[in-house]
Amino acid sequence: MKLELRGITKRFGSLVANDHIDLVVEPGEIHCLLGENGAGKSTLMNVLYGLYQAEEGDILLDDSVQHFEGPGDAMRAGIGMVHQHFMLIPVFTVAENVMLGHEETKAGGRLNLDAARARVREISARFGFDVDPDALVGDLPVGIQQRVEIIKALSRDASVLVFDEPTAVLTPQETDELMTIMRQLKSEGTSIVFITHKLREVREVADRITVVRLGKIVGEASPTASNSELAALMVGRNVELTVHKEPARPGAASLVVEHLDVIDANGIKVVNDVSFEVHEGEILAIAGVQGNGQTELTEAILGIQPRTNGSISLNGTRLNGQSVKKVLNAGVGFVPEDRTHDGLVGEFTIAENLMLDRSDQQPFVKGGTLQLKALNDFAEEKKREFDIRAESITTHAGRLSGGNQQKVVLARELSRELKLFVASQPTRGIDVGSIEFVHKRMVETRDAGVPVIVVSTELDEVVALADRIAVMYRGSIVGIVPGDTPRDVLGLMMAGETGVAA
């Protein structure tokens, strides 16, 4: 089916998320929508899917204008979507998820689960998926969950399929498999819209590329364009794709983790017998697909995981079993994975957020009273130093863009005297300019002789920053390899293959 968007405009208050966007997707074409986080790609697709209503513009399928009141209408018209955050119900089985919304019933209103199972098996067989219709979705690895999303869309006979940032949660190998699936869908005549900000993937699979920036289409590109051309188009200026750093000059081992287990509320070892050390003046990147224990590992270092075995020590002092405050006072700086939930208080001002970790001590508090003068001076200085783009230091942190929020977190964490710096997904969801800034600051921190841990699921980031790379899979460290290890080796390690590192 041919999809055409004409002059779509979508506003949120004063913000124009989509500004007169025109897009044509031919049948059997993989059309890439390339743009930075916040460029308006997902908004556009949510308009197409009926989740949002556009203020202006038309959606046309095979040249006839459509009116979608909700996703139900869009699906009936043949549009399917694989969402970035899977729209699956974790406590339902695969079959239940697939049938939801268009259930078949038998006598007595009883759900016809057999029909749904058969449908799942049939589509699985067509694409060579190995999906058990009776498995609970919450128990499946994310790669398989994504296939359930694809099955869900196909079971409704979608002829236009939208993939919204589908590779964010996948290993490199799973990404390759997804590309194969997309090509197969294309050969069956499905039109595919592929939303991403990853240049490599775009060039590999796209037939046509449309670049979106700040809610507007800024141009088309051919899949043969180079990375730097695409990046320049996407960001609007020339960007450095590599991080400049001198070779590391590692000092003594500073953070030593030995036989660390982290046990979750269900008694499962989410981190299992992990040992490593980080030296002064080096960056250890922890690579791995989301959900393989990285989050819990960093939280254990900070002391917010209640049940741990083994030991974590910093310069000879034991950290685990200590209160978070003692850990912070020992000189640990921590950038949490989810800045809006764990890194900031959205309703507080920038200045207030900058003093959160020192709310009980000089210079910001004296005799139980806030020292507003000291705080304001400090905040003004940090706002300049970290290039936080906001009206003033009294702007609420929740109103800042992702990149500026992250700069606030960084400013807070880096303005103490650090003995260890831990950053979890430091550049997730932020613009390229901010990414450059964050990377630069991290390298500077390293060069100042601080041991740095970076957790990242983006291989690009890992390779750009790391002096050494530890790959985690299912709670364990598969191996620790030098920073210049080839990507395909890292990819295999992320899928749990041991022995490739040797």
Added chain:
Amino acid sequence: MSVTTPNTPHETVDPVDDGLEKAVVKKWKAPIAFAIFVIISALLFFVARRDGVTELRLSAENDAIKLPSIEAPVMATGIVVVILLALMTAGAFWLANQAKRIPLWLTAVFGIVFMYGFLTWAGADKSIPITGLLLGSVALSAPLIFGALGGVISERVGVVNVAIEGQLLAGAFLSAFVASITRNPFAGLLAAIVAGVLVSFVLAAFAIKYLVDQVIVGVVLNVLVAGLTSFLYSTVLSSNTEAFNTPPRLPRIPIPLLSDIPILGRVLFDQTIIIYLMYIAIALVFYGLFFTKWGLRLRAVGEHPQAADTVGIRVNSTRFWNVSIAGAIAGLGGAYFTLGSVGGFTKEMTAGAGFIALAAVIFGRWDPIRATLAALLFGFATNLQNTLGAIGSGVPSEFLLMLPYLVTIFAVAGLVGQVRGPAASGKPYIKS
């Protein structure tokens, strides 16, 4: 305590092994609770010692099939009970040390043995009517069960229903009033349903449309209904009790054959239509929730409303109508107070039953069958207090009054532990 997510009934297995190693975690809560009960029974039998023989009557005068009574000598029974309980406790400790789960049947047997011992002790030299005890339990459980079913539906669809109390009270009031003026108890039943739905409408409108915190709306509604019914009771109902507050009672309808089964026959099958409606409601809610399109969509909305929205389910209207259904069921439970048992409305006559029903929802892990069993347990505890008071067992009445609430606290805090309710329960769905 193990944690299983409430889901379809065939899913009671452990969280599926996804290959990650499980840490050996020993859980001592259950065996320690067992040990406390052993100590309590030992104290009762050997310190607060009582002698004599207790008669446990299994049949009433007019039963078709008569069973002989059990004559239990208190001391001998005490020794046997304490030994049995101690053995089971030892078993529980052994299981816990092996990091195994205490099977439910063990807890059930433990509870029954303890209860047998307690009854024997409490009824020393007296005669305890077992049939009456159970009959009363069902009676007292009925509003709790209706309330809990309403709670299960409402929470499963994503709206926390603290207003069960208000729905019960409104149902009780309106059914008494309507049944009195129409002289027709069935009109009263209908009125109870309407009352429950009306309370639900307010809850749903504020919680879903205006996004007010659901717990706060619920609490305020309870206070509102209590105030409103009390006011109308003093002004309207009391002005002419004869005309406005003497509802005809529903007749008992014995089911042939079934009602002749010893002990349980009279308890379960010689009841008013409300109880039979209750059986139907339990079955329908269970079947509907887990085996029909209605239930699948309802649960989807309560777990992940956005996912439901993306497959074309209208989240807020699903919530609205199901909260209304929940109100209808809870309202029907209210009718039991006036048409099924007491026969007339009095101020705040529900006396916290709605909150116990809420506890039953959680204790029953948002599952209609388990919630029903939990409600039965609470009903039994309440009636035990009544029965022991009536036979004059000499156990301090203050202690007995405490009993149902003690059971509630222990059940919810101790036995349930950490459970996971519907993921989106209590969270309004705001579509951007």
